[in-house]
Amino acid sequence: MSKIPSDIEIAQNATISHIKEIASKINVTEDDLEYYGKFKAKLPLHLQKENPQGKLILVTAMSPTKYGEGKTTMTIGLTDGLNTIGKKAIAVLREPSLGPVFGLKGGAAGGGFAQVIPMEDINLHFTGDFSAIEKANNLLSAIIDNHLQNPKSSLHLDPKSIAWKRVMDMNDRSLRQIIIGVGGKANGTMREDGFNITPASEVMAILCLSKDLEDLKKRLGNIFVGKSIDGKAIFARDLNVVGAMAVLLKDALKPNLVQTLEGNPAILHGGPFASIAQGTNSVIATKMGLSLGEYVVTEAGFGADLGAEKFFHIKCGQSGLKPDVVVIVATIKAIKYHSGLGEESLNSTDSFAIEKGFCNLEKHIENIQKFGINPVVCINAFPDDTSDEYEKLKALCLSKGVNAIVSTAFADGGKGAAKLAAQVVEAANSLNNNYKPLYKTTDGLEHKIKTIATEIYGAAGVEFSSKSRTQLKMINDLGFNAFSVCMAKTPSSFSDNEKLLGRPTNFSITVREFEIASGAGFIIPLLGDVMRMPGLPSFPNAEKIDIDIDGKISGLS
The missing domain is CATH 3.10.410.10 (Formyltetrahydrofolate synthetase, domain 3)
Known part of the structure; x- marks a missing residue:
C-alpha cells in the first residue's frame, strides 16, 4: 500500500498559480493588488460594497472532538464544489494562529485535497496581520503603564482598575497572571497584569468588526482602559494613542487573497477564536467576497453553540449581514464519541451509537432552526465509515426535516463536494429561511x-x-x-x-x-475554567516541525 501523503506534502506538490491569475477570476485588476510575493496579495477596501448581492453560506459544526471534524476542510471543499458545478464561489476564512499551529490543534488551512495555499505561509506569519494586531494591542499597554508612572499625567489612572491585558500569539500559560513593575527606582510600583492570546485581543475583534479605517479608529478609541482614582471611566481615546494604533493596523485592515488547491479564490482575514472571542473572519472580507462572487462560503469557529451563535448575534447584528444557508459539519466518529462510546470502539460499526450520539448534532440542528434557518448537514467522510452508518445518520437528520449529504472533499477535492454544493445552492434559493436573532441588544x-x-x-x-x-x-x-x-x-x-x-x-x-x-x-x-491564554499540550506540534537546508518545511498539519 502506498503511503498517504500528508497535508503539507499535498500542498507542496500542488500547482500554484500567480495571484494575479486568481484575482482575474473575480475581476480584480493587477492595479488593485498589493503583492506579498507571487502567491499572496492584499485587497483594497474599495472592493467591498455596502449592500452586496452574493449569497452567504455559513459553515459550522457539531460539538468538536479531539479527532477533528474538518470544518475548514469542508468549507474549502464546498467552495471548490460550487465552482465545480459552475458557480462563482469564494471562500472567506480566518487566518491561523501560531498558538494552535505549534500546540495541539495544528494549522487552519484545510486538509487533504481541500486546502488553501501557500499552506506554509498561511499557517505561519502570512502577511503579518497578527503581528500588527499584537503590536497595536501592546502599544496601548505601554502607554497605559507610561501614564501610571508619569507624575504629570492628568488622567490619574487607578492601577487596580486597569482592564487591559497584553497579548502574544503563542500558547504560554505562564503568562496568564504576571506581576509587572511600573516606573523607575524613585517612583516604581508593582501591579498585577496578564497576557491573552492574540486571537482573544479586543484589537482583533475590532479589526474584524470594523467597516473601514474611520470605523476602526472610532472603535479603538472606545476601548475601556480602566478608571481614574476618582471613579471616572478612561478610554483609549483619552490616552491619545488611537492614531498610532491605527497606523500599525493600516495594512492589517486589508483582506488577503490566496487560492485553493483547485485554483479558486480564497480571502483570509482576521482570526478570533470562537471559544474565547467572536470566532469569525472580518466583516470587510465577507462583504468583499459577497461583492466579488455569487457565493461566499465562510465559517464560524468550533461548534454552532459558539461560532454560529456569535456569528448571528455579533457579526450579523453589527454589520447587517444575513446568512442564506447554514451547513453543519458532522462526522460518524464524532457522533459515536458523543454517545459515550470508548475510544477503542470508535472505528467499529455501531448503529446504536449513531442513534444515541445523534443527540448532540440534533441540538445543533434545533439551534440553527431557532434562528429561522433550516440547515444542511455535511457528513465529512472518513475511511472507516460504512454506508449503513451514513444511511442511519441521514435518516435521523431527515426526521428533523434536514438533508444530510456525504462529502469526500478531503480525498476528492471539489468533485467530492459537488452533491453538497448542489444541495446548498437549492437551500440558498429557498424561500423558507427567515433569519432572526434570539435576543435584542436592548435587552438587559x-x-x-x-x-x-x-x-x-x-x-x-x-x-x-x-x-x-x-x-x-x-x-x-x-x-x-x-x-x-x-x-x-x-x-x-x-x-x-x-x-x-x-x-x-x-x-x-x-x-x-x-x-x-x-x-x-x-x-x-x-x-467555568476557560482561559483566554491557552496552554500547550504534553507533546506539542512544535516538536514535529522542522526546516531543511533547502528551506523545505516539514511537520506542519
Missing part, C-alpha cells in the same frame, strides 16, 4: 446571557459568582448593558464542563467573571 445583559444559556446550550439556569455580580453592576453603571454577549466557554460541551458530552440536561452554567470589549461592542462572560 442578564437576559441575553440567560437566553444563550437556556436556548442554545439547553441549561436550566445561570449562576453568577460574587466577583461577576460586582463586575456586572459596574458594566451597567458604565452604560455597556446594550452590548452583545460573547460567551467564553469550553467548545467540547454545550455546558461549561467539557466532560458533559452529548446533549446534557439539568445543568447550570456559572459566570466566573467578565471582560469588557467596549470598542468591539460586546461583553465577555467567562464560564
